Amino acid sequence: MSNAAALDMPHATRDVVASVRNVTKVYRLGGEDVHALAGVSIDFHQGDFVAIMGSSGSGKSTLLNLLGCLDRPTTGQYFLGGNDVATLDDESLSRVRGRYLGFVFQSYNLIQQLSVVENIAVPLAYQRPINPDGPDLCLRLAKLVGLSGRLGHRPNQLSGGQQQRVAIARALVNNPHVILADEPTGNLDTATSIEIMDLLDALNNAGRTIVMVTHEPDIAARAKTVISLRDGKIASITQNDKADG
Amino acid sequence: MNLFQQLQLGFRSLLLHKLRSALAVLGILIGVTAVIWLVALGEGVSYQAQQQIKNLGATSVIVRTVKPTEETNREAGSRSGISYGLLREDYDRILANVPTITKAMPMREINREVRNGEFALDATLVGCTPDYFDINRLAIDRGRPLSAADMEYLDNVAVLAFEVAQKLFPIEDPLGRAVQIGEEFYVVIGVAEQRTASAAIGGSLAARQYDKDVYIPLSTFRARIGDQVITVRGGTFQNETIELNQITAVVNDMKAVDSSADIIRDLLSRYHKSIDYAVVVPKELLEQAETMRTMFNVLLLLIAGISLLVGGIGIMNIMLATVTERTREIGIRRALGATKGEIVQQFLWETVVLSGTGGLLGVAVGFLCGPTVTLVRTTIAELFPEVWRTLPPNIRDLEPLLAPWSIAAAFGISVGVGIIFGIYPAQRAANMDPIEALRHE
Ligand SMILES: Nc1ncnc2c1ncn2[C@@H]1O[C@H](COP(=O)(O)OP(=O)(O)OP(=O)(O)O)[C@@H](O)[C@H]1O
Numbered sequence: 001m002s003n004a005a006a007l008d009m010p011h012a013t014r015d016v017v018a019s020v021r022n023v024t025k026v027y028r029l030g031g032e033d034v035h036a037l038a039g040v041s042i043d044f045h046q047g048d049f050v051a052i053m054g055s056s057g058s059g060k061s062t063l064l065n066l067l068g069c070l071d072r073p074t075t076g077q078y079f080l081g082g083n084d085v086a087t088l089d090d091e092s093l094s095r096v097r098g099r100y101l102g103f104v105f106q107s108y109n110l111i112q113q114l115s116v117v118e119n120i121a122v123p124l125a126y127q128r129p130i131n132p133d134g135p136d137l138c139l140r141l142a143k144l145v146g147l148s149g150r151l152g153h154r155p156n157q158l159s160g161g162q163q164q165r166v167a168i169a170r171a172l173v174n175n176p177h178v179i180l181a182d183e184p185t186g187n188l189d190t191a192t193s194i195e196i197m198d199l200l201d202a203l204n205n206a207g208r209t210i211v212m213v214t215h216e217p218d219i220a221a222r223a224k225t226v227i228s229l230r231d232g233k234i235a236s237i238t239q240n241d242k243a244d245g
Numbered sequence: 246m247n248l249f250q251q252l253q254l255g256f257r258s259l260l261l262h263k264l265r266s267a268l269a270v271l272g273i274l275i276g277v278t279a280v281i282w283l284v285a286l287g288e289g290v291s292y293q294a295q296q297q298i299k300n301l302g303a304t305s306v307i308v309r310t311v312k313p314t315e316e317t318n319r320e321a322g323s324r325s326g327i328s329y330g331l332l333r334e335d336y337d338r339i340l341a342n343v344p345t346i347t348k349a350m351p352m353r354e355i356n357r358e359v360r361n362g363e364f365a366l367d368a369t370l371v372g373c374t375p376d377y378f379d380i381n382r383l384a385i386d387r388g389r390p391l392s393a394a395d396m397e398y399l400d401n402v403a404v405l406a407f408e409v410a411q412k413l414f415p416i417e418d419p420l421g422r423a424v425q426i427g428e429e430f431y432v433v434i435g436v437a438e439q440r441t442a443s444a445a446i447g448g449s450l451a452a453r454q455y456d457k458d459v460y461i462p463l464s465t466f467r468a469r470i471g472d473q474v475i476t477v478r479g480g481t482f483q484n485e486t487i488e489l490n491q492i493t494a495v496v497n498d499m500k501a502v503d504s505s506a507d508i509i510r511d512l513l514s515r516y517h518k519s520i521d522y523a524v525v526v527p528k529e530l531l532e533q534a535e536t537m538r539t540m541f542n543v544l545l546l547l548i549a550g551i552s553l554l555v556g557g558i559g560i561m562n563i564m565l566a567t568v569t570e571r572t573r574e575i576g577i578r579r580a581l582g583a584t585k586g587e588i589v590q591q592f593l594w595e596t597v598v599l600s601g602t603g604g605l606l607g608v609a610v611g612f613l614c615g616p617t618v619t620l621v622r623t624t625i626a627e628l629f630p631e632v633w634r635t636l637p638p639n640i641r642d643l644e645p646l647l648a649p650w651s652i653a654a655a656f657g658i659s660v661g662v663g664i665i666f667g668i669y670p671a672q673r674a675a676n677m678d679p680i681e682a683l684r685h686e
């Protein structure tokens with residue numbers, strides 16, 4: 001927990017925030033085993049900006065779901081916040097998600113009947129103890145992603161890029177250790193994709209750890225590290241040359 | 246999330262489908278209203294019955310003459326017709342043998358035309374003692390009741406029922422004037438107050454209307470009218486001899502009622518060969534009415550339970566649809582940290598909002614029971630006066646009584662139904678795999 005406390009304040013130090021060890025994921029389909037992940041080990045450090053690439057079916061989403069504690073590995077370990085979360089029960093996994101992780105999805109996944117500011121606040125409802133600064137924080141995050149003027153709007157009154165900004169603000173509201181993004185620009189045009197990547201870049205520069213799945217080399221190029229998966233295994237890890245670090 | 250936020254969230258989700266939610270609310274509303282109204286009507290009926298029985302006197306034992314079936318007729322001088330019923334001797338025997346009796350009142354009645362000049366009506370001529378007014382809680386409006394002296398001197402005096410006085414003396418004051426019954430004239434000494442009819446109770450006591458009564462001293466009745474009643478039925482004369490129609494005995498203590506009634510039954514059975522009398526104990530009727538009321542309430546709760554069950558199924562149906570529609574939202578909330586328990590809570594709150602709203606509205610409509618009954622009554626009385634007049638008095642006078650327990654029970658059950666029928670859909674929502682749910686279109 002001392003480790004976790006230190007991580008509540010993102011710094012550009014090189015602490016390990018998340019770490020998977022020999023993780024496998026096997027789906028059993030009609031008596032046949034599908035090895036979606038066939039032994040993956042990797043550390044994510046504070047301030048990392050990792051892009052996961054690979055052909056369709058290579059296991060990117062499977063890995064991201066494991067990192068997001070939405071699923072448990074078949075074998076292997078996953079350390080998050082200093083604890084092995086690979087074996088936690090469903091309730092604990094929910095708490096871990098709510099406490100350590102932020103999610104950004106390809107299709108934004110906002111709740112349609114809630115306004116912008118209410119969508120940003122959703123994770124706060126599941127925080128224990130309740131954050132007394134919640135409402136204020138939501139307003140600040142809305143401002144951060146440039147949506148101060150649209151607090152009361154519904155998702156269907158926003159453009160795709162704006163919706164994704166709401167999702168990013170929502171992913172930040174619980175001050176997560178890691179932001180997990182599955183093809184965050186997959187539904188956006190090039191110009192909007194660049195805006196979103198600028199936003200993620202800025203967050204990373206402020207010390208946020210980001211793990212992102214993408215198909216697009218242009219987008220992956222914006223990350224510091226690119227991991228390529230093939231058949232459920234890590235094929236390569238490339239460091240991008242970026243000015244900052 | 247605190248309670249208020251939960252409720253607010255529930256309301257907002259339900260407002261997304263206004264018609265659907267309104268229909269589910271309606272289902273519960275009808276169930277709750279049904280409970281409250283049915284119980285209120287039931288309570289009204291039983292209150293009425295209890296009042297009527299209490300008016301008969303909880304400490305009294307009533308013995309009535311009953312015409313025996315043809316075969317068992319006690320033949321007393323077959324040429325002069327049949328003779329049956331209570332005897333003056335019975336009255337004496339009861340008085341002499343039942344020590345707990347404080348008051349006993351013999352009574353004789355017959356239908357006779359009563360006339361004041363051109364005004365006439367078919368009245369019930371009641372021969373009674375002065376105790377009659379006291380025992381039947383019949384108050385005097387004007388003049389005086391019958392007295393012991395009237396009895397002693399066989400006076401031709403009469404007390405008229407309020408309605409009789411109105412019909413026979415539409416303009417003048419009847420007091421001191423004479424009415425004609427048969428060949429005799431009777432001086433009106435008093436007019437009774439209006440008295441609502443008592444309903445038939447449990448088959449053992451016929452309905453009794455007081456609005457056609459003319460009361461004269463029993464001794465006068467015997468002297469002027471006699472025991473014989475000659476009626477013409479189907480072209481032949483029927484001759485009946487009846488000494489008394491009813492004896493009302495009042496005992497000194499509620500506890501003594503049952504034993505006194507037993508002695509009276511015993512006495513009568515010893516001297517009557519046929520069953521030409523009936524013993525009615527209002528206290529027993531009261532107890533029967535109480536049992537009836539409990540059974541009635543159980544029955545009503547059963548009916549109400551069924552209607553609430555139907556409402557609950559409606560709610561479950563809607564919640565299952567809602568859960569399917571909002572699979573994506575469930576996935577999102579799960580990803581953002583909601584536990585299964587919190588998802589269950591969210592959907593349970595939603596059903597509680599639905600059923601609770603239905604419950605509250607149902608209680609509100611439940612309070613309209615009284616005004617609605619009044620409205621229906623006045624409508625029938627105004628539009629269909631003939632129908633109205635044929636209705637039995639206990640329906641005409643029915644006042645529903647809102648039972649607080651029924652309101653609490655109805656509301657509680659409605660919320661309970663919401664929770665019970667909400668659990669399955671909520672569980673289903675919570676047990677969704679978050680990854681699958683997030684992928685759901
Ligand atoms: N729930 C599941 N049941 C069975 N097999 C699954 C399941 N989820 C994934 N798989 C299989 O696991 C493998 C990896 O899937 P995954 O979704 O991780 O691929 P991906 O790299 O994200 O592909 P894409 O780029 O198309 O999104 C695939 O062969 C897929 O068919």
Ligand SMILES: [Mg+2]
Pocket residue numbers: 060061062
């Ligand atoms: Mg994928």
